[in-house]
Amino acid sequence: MKNIKSLKEFLPDLEENLKKYRELLLANLVMIGETPAPTFDEERRIKFILNRFDEAGLTDSTIDDSGNGVGVLASKEDKEEKRAILVNAHADTIFSAKTDHTMQISSDSITGPGVADNSLGLAALVTLPYILEDLNIELKNNLILLAGAKSLGRGNLEGITSFLENNPYEIHNAICLEGIQLGRLSYSSIGMFRGEITCRVPEGYDWSRFGDASAILTLNEVINKINDMRLPRRPRTSIVMGTIVGGTSFNTIARDATLGFEVRSESQEVVEKAAETIQDIVMEVSSKTGDQIELDIFARRTPGGIPYAHPLTSCARSVMESLDIEPRLAPSISELSALIDKNIPALTLGITVGERAFKTNETIQIEPIYKGLAQIIGTIIAVDGGYCE
Amino acid sequence: MSNLQPWIKKNTYHHSEFWDLKKLIEIKEKKGLTISLCLPTLNEEKTIGKEIIIFKSELVERYPLIDEIAVIDSGSEDNTLEVAKNFGADTYLASNILPDLEPKRGKGENLWKAIYQLKGDIIVYVDADISNIHPRFVYGLVAPLIYRDKVKYVKAFYDRPLSFSGNVRASGGGRVTEILVRPLFSLFFPELTAIIQPLSGEYAVRRKVLEEIAFPIGYGVETSHLIDVYHKYGMEAFAQTDLDKRVHENKPTIDLGKMSFGILQTFIKRAKALGVIDGADHTTILRQFQAKKDQYEQNLIEIIEEERPPMIEIDEYRKKFKK
CATH class of the missing domain: 3.40.630.10 (Zn peptidases)
Incomplete structure (x- = not known):
């Protein structure tokens, strides 16, 4: 040809x-x-x-x-x-x-x-x-x-x-x-970072405090705060909350809960800003609840x-x-x-x-x-x- | 009866021994053999397409081992024939083959009519309900026939079974095999217990043999083949190949009852004709299988069913109860 x-x-x-x-x-x-x-x-x-x-x-x-x-x-x-x-x-x-x-x-x-x-x-x-x-x-x-x-x-x-x-x-x-x-x-x-947020109720937690501790509740608070983040319409940006895993049974307080998420944006600057904000959210909720919260970002794209x-x-x-x-x-x-x-x-x-x-x-x-x-x-x-x- | 271990060693293969398809085809062509694949079907639309695609691509187009792929159907009510035709198989309704004969419905009928309809010197039968289909299901079975002229009938066996301590595994036949057929063979045809999975639906056979044996049209076809080929040619006509795992839908126990009943009828008919029921001094050895690493060994278990007479014949009993 x-x-x-x-x-x-x-x-x-x-x-x-x-x-x-x-x-x-x-x-x-x-x-x-x-x-x-x-x-x-x-x-x-x-x-x-x-x-x-x-x-x-x-x-x-x-x-x-x-x-x-x-x-x-x-x-x-x-x-x-x-x-x-x-x-x-x-x-x-x-x-x-x-x-x-x-x-x-x-x-x-x-x-x-x-x-x-x-x-x-x-x-x-x-x-x-x-x-x-x-x-x-x-x-x-x-x-x-x-x-x-x-x-x-x-x-x-x-x-x-x-x-x-x-x-x-x-x-x-x-x-x-x-x-x-x-x-x-x-x-x-597009720009992206992908990670996991894992909440853990500490080992030495006082279990007699009936009903007010759960890794799921803590993770829920993190999710609410991520959801409240202001994202620009332009450049287009979105947060995908893709997976959630936590707890072991109906009648046991969850000791662990993990969220898998991804932030995507046409702008690298917005991606980096979002990563900083999520880091702040994690620290804020962790200090408020006393639970261990870990942010693990394992993939990034520019x-x-x-x-x-x-x-x-x-x-x-x-x-x-x-x-x-x-x-x-x-x-x-x-x-x-x-x-x-x-x-x-x-x-x-x-x-x-x-x-x-x-x-x-x-x-x-x-x-x-x-x-x-x-x-x-x-x-x-x-x-x-x-x-x- | 002689020890079956030498026969097992000589005639039992693993499909991986036949990986060299180029060599296999070379010898097939040198010997001028033709091979037909027969897939007997009844409502198999879920699995038939995949089987045909795999066999056609791998064993017709890439490696020309099979000369013909045919689906012989018992009258499916689903799209089995349409799917098979679409992917390039020759499709036949069993009732249209030898139409002057009274039609009968059953898998054995399809297998029998395949001898008339298909052209190959070797016919390899593969059930159409296998969901993990792979070319080994065909080349593993035809290879012993291609390499060894004396072998006439090659049977498949499967299921590297659950592991047991000490590296010994029970070699799993199906439930009907272990409960019915192996005990029957142990009693009346002990040599046939060397066939690890006598009821497997996959086998390759030379036309010369197929045209000389009768075919029960129902569940008894595999059992009758083994007895008839054994009677005519002896154990040296058989070989068997380990095809690893076979995934298919499990049958409910109630269906296994029907299957066993059909097999029993076929068995009794043959055992009577050969005079093995009345004349034989029955053995008390049950022959099961176990696998040690890759070696298959028979496990001989003596089971003596001793009996006590009716209590009324015992003096002490009669005295005690004044009878």
């Missing part, structure tokens, strides 16, 4: 052609999805992915020091070429190994924990080399396929961050794959990214347009942030339509997957062809 115009003409046919890889892709999806991979315990899943990379004949396929699965589809033109495009999908899930990971397949959909986030992204990653080879699509750049470990929650993007620090390639563009939603186009990261008019975004939008995909622009706080920190122009793309995200009955539709895959391959070809520079 000589230019973006000829690529755009090629894409609708590509979408149709990709249907013949359905069983290959879905079998990879099932086998990946049924291998549990909670954050920090992704080894079995990564080994499966490595096995697939090896079978596809990828050079330099390895599990790196951080537990990432890495495969490299080497440049067909120049063996000494160091320039590379990175395609990344995070390998971990929010589900524990004890969760039943069985996938169910009907004629038009697949259901199971983590099927969208991110088994489909990983399945696309491992099927990509087969498809490119079978369709005789040869790339000038090296294509690095990265199944990133320790990405979510307390993992705090450890896998991809370490890979970007240590790999020997010149990565000039990157695409992050997410199972849903088709049309997702993230090119910027806002950034490429502009809307950046050639990479522009290319991706052209590809989407030729496949009748409506772009949905949204910032990201996932692996894209690690790439932005390294000044690598990067995008996050969704592959299909799905629902009930993050639940055990997460479901994705099969039919839109071909469009999603065509979009990924189209974007890779555009980047490789230099149409995005």
